[in-house]
Amino acid sequence: MLGGRERPANVGVLLREALAAVNDSVIARLAERGHGVVRPAHGAVFQHLDDTGTTVSLLAERAQMTKQAMAELVGHLERHGYVERVPHHTDRRAKLVLPTERGRDVIVIAQRLAPQLEDRLRELLGPDRFESLRTDLQAIPSVVAHSSADLGVVVGTEADEVRGRATTTPRSA
Amino acid sequence: MLGGRERPANVGVLLREALAAVNDSVIARLAERGHGVVRPAHGAVFQHLDDTGTTVSLLAERAQMTKQAMAELVGHLERHGYVERVPHHTDRRAKLVLPTERGRDVIVIAQRLAPQLEDRLRELLGPDRFESLRTDLQAIPSVVAHSSADLGVVVGTEADEVRGRATTTPRSA
DNA sequence: TGAATGTAGACAGGAAGCCTGTCGATGTCA
DNA sequence: TGACATCGACAGGCTTCCTGTCTACATTCA
Numbered sequence: 001m002l003g004g005r006e007r008p009a010n011v012g013v014l015l016r017e018a019l020a021a022v023n024d025s026v027i028a029r030l031a032e033r034g035h036g037v038v039r040p041a042h043g044a045v046f047q048h049l050d051d052t053g054t055t056v057s058l059l060a061e062r063a064q065m066t067k068q069a070m071a072e073l074v075g076h077l078e079r080h081g082y083v084e085r086v087p088h089h090t091d092r093r094a095k096l097v098l099p100t101e102r103g104r105d106v107i108v109i110a111q112r113l114a115p116q117l118e119d120r121l122r123e124l125l126g127p128d129r130f131e132s133l134r135t136d137l138q139a140i141p142s143v144v145a146h147s148s149a150d151l152g153v154v155v156g157t158e159a160d161e162v163r164g165r166a167t168t169t170p171r172s173a
Numbered sequence: 174m175l176g177g178r179e180r181p182a183n184v185g186v187l188l189r190e191a192l193a194a195v196n197d198s199v200i201a202r203l204a205e206r207g208h209g210v211v212r213p214a215h216g217a218v219f220q221h222l223d224d225t226g227t228t229v230s231l232l233a234e235r236a237q238m239t240k241q242a243m244a245e246l247v248g249h250l251e252r253h254g255y256v257e258r259v260p261h262h263t264d265r266r267a268k269l270v271l272p273t274e275r276g277r278d279v280i281v282i283a284q285r286l287a288p289q290l291e292d293r294l295r296e297l298l299g300p301d302r303f304e305s306l307r308t309d310l311q312a313i314p315s316v317v318a319h320s321s322a323d324l325g326v327v328v329g330t331e332a333d334e335v336r337g338r339a340t341t342t343p344r345s346a
Numbered sequence: 347t348g349a350a351t352g353t354a355g356a357c358a359g360g361a362a363g364c365c366t367g368t369c370g371a372t373g374t375c376a
Numbered sequence: 377t378g379a380c381a382t383c384g385a386c387a388g389g390c391t392t393c394c395t396g397t398c399t400a401c402a403t404t405c406a
Contacts, residue, residue: 010287010291011195011287011290011291011294011306011307011310012192012195012196012199012216012287013220014307014310014311015188015191015192015195015310016192017310017313017314018188018310018311018313018314019185019188019189019192020314021313021314021317021318022184022185022188022313022317023185024317025317025318026185043185047186114183114184114185117184117316117317118183118184120316120317121184121309121312121313121316124312124316125309125312129305129309130309132302132305132306133184133305133306133309133310134184134187136294136298136302136303136306137184137187137188137190137191137306138187138191139294139297139298140190140191140194140195140294141190141191141193141194143290143293143294143297144194144195144197144198144290144293145194145198
């Protein structure tokens with residue numbers, strides 16, 4: 001991001017556009033199946049939910065966000081009947097978040113759509129290119145981090161430890 | 174996004190993580206150079222700003238967001254001395270947004286960092302893989318859109334035309 | 347066992363980024 | 377000139393996160 005004017009799109013822009021397209025597609029599909037209240041951010045819940053139940057704290061940790069933020073997402077989904085909170089059997093402080101039937105439907109839809117999209121991509125690019133894409137995307141975070149470090153930029157490491165963090169540490173766990 | 178639990182990360186997740194890394198890196202670099210008030214969203218301004226001045230409406234159109242949202246970003250940058258608004262010479266309704274010296278500094282920093290990051294990536298992946306990555310990222314939006322259309326999902330096309338739009342049409346221009 | 351300390355999750359408040367709706371001033375075109 | 381489009385401003389709202397703080401409960405260790 002940030003550039004001159006109408007130059008060949010840089011990797012940041014390409015990433016943003018690709019991500020937006022994927023998100024839109026998932027959300028549109030869910031809306032079509034009657035899950036209009038599920039928004040992109042709720043992926044952070046469904047994606048990290050165990051069938052056996054997961055605490056908000058653990059969900060937050062997995063999703064790299066604060067417990068408060070995660071609690072909000074879970075609250076929304078609970079109000080709309082996608083998850084329920086049941087008391088933890090051994091830890092009386094905790095509540096386990098469980099997907100309901102409706103929530104499981106969302107997970108199934110998403111679990112089917114993701115491979116469909118990836119298959120399309122694999123079909124278009126060829127299996128080798130597709131695997132390369134996955135691998136290379138995975139490499140970006142570390143490349144960028146190293147690149148910045150070498151250049152004297154601190155990216156979410158020491159800096160976070162200095163300023164006080166909230167209840168939970170999002171990012172740079 | 175949306176999946177089971179700890180499966181191989183899907184393309185959505187990879188995209189999100191890569192984008193976050195790139196954004197963080199740019200922002201960290203700018204902060205280091207004294208531009209701490211510049212946030213990722215402001216890329217939408219700098220990226221589309223002409224040296225000769227650009228109206229908020231045009232910026233909004235280029236960035237695919239509403240004029241109101243763009244006006245907010247421009248307002249923030251103006252308050253911090255990164256851009257200024259001067260009256261348009263022929264259209265008395267309009268104001269031209271111009272980068273100040275400070276704003277130009279941001280653009281320069283970003284314009285230098287982007288290639289640096291891309292060079293690192295090119296170095297690591299090899300030039301062929303790198304170009305493939307760019308090409309394939311660029312292909313994702315259309316692949317995803319087609320994929321969904323074939324499956325009966327509407328992704329920001331007809332749907333937008335039905336419901337009334339705001340002052341400006343963001344996305345699916 | 348009892349006190350120190352850590353952790354789960356709730357409530358309050360706020361920043362950021364975007365959106366819709368509406369309006370007055372101005373431009374454009376029949 | 378009058379209908380209609382456009383520029384940018386004000387008001388208000390939603391979503392997604394964050395920080396700070398608090399109580400209830402768990403764990404650990406002297």
